[in-house]
Amino acid sequence: MKEQQLNESAIQVEKEEFKKRQRRDKLKQLLTISSPIFILLLWELLSRTALIDPRFFPPPTKILATLYQMGLSGELFTHLQVSLLRIFAGFLLGVIPAICIGLLMGMYSPIRHFFSPLIMALMPIPTLAMLPIILIVFGIGEFSKMVTIAISVFFPVAINTAAGVTNIDNIYVDVAKNYGANAKHFFFKIALPGSLPVMLEGIQMGQAIALLTIVAAEMIGANSGIGYVIWMNYKAFLLPEMYVGLVLISFFGYFFSLVIRGLQSKLLPWK
Known part of the structure; x- marks a missing residue:
């Protein structure tokens, strides 16, 4: 009882x-x-x-009305499609090699010592300051804008991934060695999952930087995209249309952040 x-x-x-x-x-x-x-x-x-x-x-209701009108014309969706394509392609172009190099830097000391000074020397240079060199090498087409985004995304993802690997508890490394794990097993079973929490933080940072970079790049050297919409409407003093571009960038920044957080909750349920 x-x-x-x-x-x-x-x-x-x-x-x-x-x-x-x-x-x-x-x-x-x-x-x-x-x-x-x-x-x-x-x-x-x-x-x-x-x-x-x-x-x-202008009041937010006027900006929303302008957004609706620009959407009806169809022109806004064209610019939006162009910007999103550049963002996704440039993001993948930067994230995939950044993850690979970051994992190798964390796993192997010689590779870390080889790449660290290069990354530390190049990372402080603003990506837009490198835009003239990018345009000389890759031209003024779409690929140069993707490369601009890729460079800006590469550094935070590579650094966070390497930090994630080096912060893995030594007990997992010792167990892998005791069971005779080869480099492939260590890469996929220890380094990759062990670095995921810190790596995803770097990817989260990278997506925000990608949005900042594409807007600035489209303002400087493009005739389409959301950054182009913002800049051209600013120069024409059509400020409600300019704010529409800012609202869209803000929305997609928040949306991408939620997507990455959702991915993080699926891949790292213990966090």
């Missing part, structure tokens, strides 16, 4: 803890959506009452 009462008390406590976690989760969700809504409402109010100049800061 006493044991049954204890079990019931434990179940009741567990239920209370579950309800508390649910309330905390709902509060977090509320806070997550409340901050952007508050900023948009404040912006709308200040613009409508001319407390901020509506010529430079």
Whole structure:
């Protein structure tokens, strides 16, 4: 009888803890959506009452109406398609070699010592500062824009991947050696899964850098894309259209971040 009462008390406590976690989760969700809504409402109010100049800061409702009109014309989707193609192709062009080199740097000390000074010397150089060299080597076509994105993405992914491998607990390395694991097994069974948490953080950083880079690259040397839309409408003083481009970049940055976080939860359920 006493044991049954204890079990019931434990179940009741567990239920209370579950309800508390649910309330905390709902509060977090509320806070997550409340901050952007508050900023948009404040912006709308200040613009409508001319407390901020509506010529430079048009109200969000006007920007959304402009987005709808640009979408109906079809031109916006053309620019969006071009930018997304450049982002995806450039991202893969940078991430795949970055992961391979990062894993090799983490696994083998000679490779790490060979690549480290090159990466540390080239990483501080802004990618856009290298754009003239990229244009000379690869021309002014689409591939040069993809290479620009690839270079900007490469460094954070390679560095994080190498750091992920070097931070793997030595006990896993010792067990692999004791069981006679060869380089292939160590690469796929130890280094790759062991570096995933830090590697995905680098990929998360890389996707944000890719968006920043493509906008800047399209402003400088392109006649299509979201960056081109932002720059041309700014020069024509069509600011609602300019803000449409900014809104799209912001949306895709948030969307890609959610996708990578979802991938992280699938690949790393223990985190």
